Amino acid sequence: MHDIRTVRTDPAGFDAAMARRGLPPVAEAVLAQDAARRAAQQALQEKQARRNALAKAIGQARRTGADSAALEAEGGALRDEMAALEAAAAEAERAQTAILEALPNILDADVPEGRDEADNVVLHQHGEPPRPNFAPRQHFELGEALGLMDFAAAAKLAGARFTVLRGALARLERALGQWMLTLHTEQHGYAETVVPYLVNAATMYGTGQLPKFEEDLFKTTDGRYLIPTAEVPLTNLVREELLPEAALPLRFAALSPCFRSEAGSAGRDTRGMLRQHQFQKVEMVSITRPEDSAAEHERMTRCAERVLTELGLVWRRVVLCAGDTGFSAAKTYDLEVWLPGQGAWREISSCSNCRDFQARRMNARMKPAEGPEGKKPNAFLHTLNGSGVAVGRALIAVLETHQQADGSLLIPEVLVPWMGGLERIGPA
Known part of the structure; x- marks a missing residue:
């Protein structure tokens, strides 16, 4: 607002x-x-x-x-x-x-001009796309060949844009989510939080999903909404609150399911797990003083980058241009990962500084500490959110990056303890 x-x-x-x-x-x-x-x-x-x-x-x-x-x-x-x-x-x-x-946030001055994703600017890259001595397969080809990824069963149960994972791949998805959440809570200072997956309209309004993007949401018969991301309930924890300056920053993290109708995406990414109605994601949310949000944005993005580095993935940071920046964001960094099976860069994390845009909608404010000059007026908080990261897309990236010529998958070293010591997934 x-x-x-x-x-x-x-x-x-x-x-x-x-x-x-x-x-x-x-x-x-x-x-x-x-x-x-x-x-x-x-x-x-x-x-x-x-x-x-x-x-x-x-x-x-x-x-x-x-x-x-x-x-x-x-x-x-x-x-x-x-x-x-x-x-x-x-x-x-x-x-x-x-x-x-209905109007989007005012962009930061350093957000590049541009109309769409083609005008986004790559800031830096970690690693080089590998050149295996075999033809790499896409994640759904690998998963189906392993007998552990079943789209037909999912379609029978729920329709298109759902997936059934079995056995070691199901465990790998669980391992990814738990490892990422533990990394952010134990080493990056985020407070682990369990939030409702159903929220009311006021909560959706606070972070900017309503009224403009209602068609992208799943709504229940009693007027509540399935969350499209844990950003929504995490950020709204400070709605209608007046926080003392000394309490800031607040940092929350949650591993939750996300539900999206994917309105307007007909024909896009219809194969595989890239664009689903339901997926898991580790979300990071920060609540800061106005003067700290730019530095917090950099910090949050580095936390997400560490996830990708430790998984042995090739990634790059991109700053979104004016035409591609989301409704509530003043500035957004996307992290894109290289998928050898697709031979393309795909977004795996998005970290945004919303400044006071969401706080005004939520009436979330800060009471400044008194200084030598005396009392200062209350100020709206700044809010930030970032994927730390999307679990399904991390699974896709691990599958395609660490696939072997025989169709097996090497487990990244950091995940081996979470997989009960399993180092390789082979055909069932």
Whole structure:
């Protein structure tokens, strides 16, 4: 959500910020509703003052026995006028909010210009794509050949974009999630958290999924939503809170299922596990002071990068361009992993600094500590989120990166203890 004062102060600058997102000018429409609301409120205050004066005059007339009928008639008319003004102010505020809540976050100045993912900028790369002396297979070819990945069974149970894993591959997915969560909690300072997988509309609104992206969500018959990522409940832990500055930063991590309708992705990644309705993910969320969020963004991204390095994967960090940055983010780094079977880079983690955008929607604030200059006003918190990482995509990357010519899979060293000492998965 945007501060209306930002639009009032520099409407041209606000329109320029939205233009970077490919949006038309909106400041004039916002300010028109703002002016209507303020005019109605000003008129209402004047009517209230007149009503108070009338009340005194009527009381005086009654005490002296004077005729108060005309004054009482004017008071009755004022009540109707005030009710109309209250309704007008409320309607203008609803219209103003409807415009603002549908607008994406203002991008950081250093986010590169661009229309889509083709304009994203690679910042650095870890390792070089391998050149095996055999034709590498894609993950679904490997999994099906091993007899441990079953898409037909999943389709029978639930339809397209689901997977059944069996045996050692099922254990490998569990090992990945548990190892990543342990790494982030024991070595990166995130507090392990178990959150609800069903949340209410206010929670979805707080992180920006509602109202704009409702078609991407699964909604239950009682009005709740399946979470698309643990970012949603983790970030909303501070909704309607006023936190002391000394309590920051807060860092949370959760391993949870994620549910996405994949609206608009018909025909994309229909084979395999890349784009699923249900998947596991380790999510990291940080809540910081405003002045600390940029440094926290770098820290969070390095935490996700360590996961990929320790799994022996080839990866690169990409900063998303203006046209590819998500709705709530001011700046996003994607981590892309090289998949030998596809011969392509694919996103495996996304780490975003949302600054105070989500905090305004959630009314999540910080009470600054008193300094030599005395008390400071309360400030909105800054929120960040990042994949640490998507478990299914990590499984895909491990399968394709560590596959052998005979179709077997070498287990990354860090996962061997989590696999009960198993070092290799061969055909069943």
